Amino acid sequence: MFDGFTERRIATSGAEVHALVGGQGPALLMLHGFPQSHAMWHRVAPALAERFTLVLPDLRGYGLSAKPPGDPAHETYSKRANALDQVEVMAALGYERFLLAGHDRGARVAHRLVLDHPDRVERVAFLDIAPTLEVFARIDQRMATAYYHWFFLIQPGGLPEHLIGLDPEFYLRRVLGSIGSTADVFGEEAFANYLTAFRDPATVHAMCEDYRAAASIDQVHDRADRAAGRVVTCPSLVLWGRNSAVGRLYDDPLGIWRPYAPGIQGQEMPAGHFIPEEAPEETARALMEFFG
Template structure:
């Protein structure tokens, strides 16, 4: 484990690089004391997406805000022919190893977007580790693919663009990574200014790396292949931990799915509601997210 000093944009947090096995290192920002809480970001963000709520959470919890494999400053291995290196199973195992290295055997986990998909798989594969699970602005991966229609394919075109064989999407994004990143964030968020220039610059610093772009494509390729195989293999399994689902009332997921009902198909104890925002709840409505999380985590 390597200590790296204060975490930019994350007041009171310090950065660490933690070896989690298999040659993988995970970058994490940590702060606080009390029950352990893992925060997992989505695409195209990094752990910095939690900057508006993590300091308050650290007043009550031992908070770990981690970069997923392939994102931020975590390792970016080759995906392999079957994309297994970016399966949510592999990405979840990274985070389990991270938390154990930090001394946390059991913890709550909050995941936005891709991080929510990793958290879902973590709760299935490691039920003894996950005490509570919150997922932000997603329906289950298998559900979304199974119910694909023109509306979904149009709104979430990157689910079908990024899975194309390498190097097609990589080359196209590499032509103007900053433009693609800005367009992606602006299209998904419905609250102007929610991603401040400093945060966008940090996201771009990480995104402006061909290895990151390739890893992101591998993440989505895995979601459309090996992740679906894993989901099918345990289709009857349900998350045992209490699950909170929050979503953006002005976003795609809330418009196309009955979000709580999709999660009741996958978990035994589900609650949740929409917030008046787009895709990135923790950046668009941080005070409401914090209130919902504290109520859920302190039950």
């Protein structure tokens, strides 16, 4: 899926991160989401690699990256810890400043990264999310139904890990086909990549810890930023799917984002949640226009 890319494994202060690096031009770090890996970028990478040096990591706990055990406070899988991983990955590759794009959980890591390390990022793109605090604050029956996994995956005592482990492929297909996209939009090789990781109990535990962090420590960090008046100051973009929960259930995604990123621009995409795989040409075009 990634001809011409080089595989790297980089030790950070908290994990070992697997990444692919390829292309030429300014550095563009691209962060995947749940329940995927770097493979989610395979349909947009060829076009983007003509203009940018792409860095496509697996977030800690996902794909081929290390899967450290969780902790009671869920700090190990906080967006702050993940963001630091990525800053250290880029520094190890020789990039002190870079462009940044993230989808789903990767977009939440990207949001934390530009707040914690604003001097590192020139421009940032968020794909199909509303800020975490807003998601929890705006929950109603429709949103809770669409995002039921936010509340399933945070259950304690290994409950979601056990239930998912009984039939990982069933659950993976259900998630991929239930957020405004259909399961048949995913390429066979990419799906096989997701499934291989998903069959690893350590990956499933890490994914649950990611969501547990969002329901706890991440909100502590986000509220501290809001109280201090910290916002995204670099040029920012949000893309949302017409058929995703963001597109269907929020009347004004840009308006939701503006208190967090006052200068943000954005547009609706002809897709569900998994925009880069469902609308790759449109996604690549929007990112190239934004990043220059």
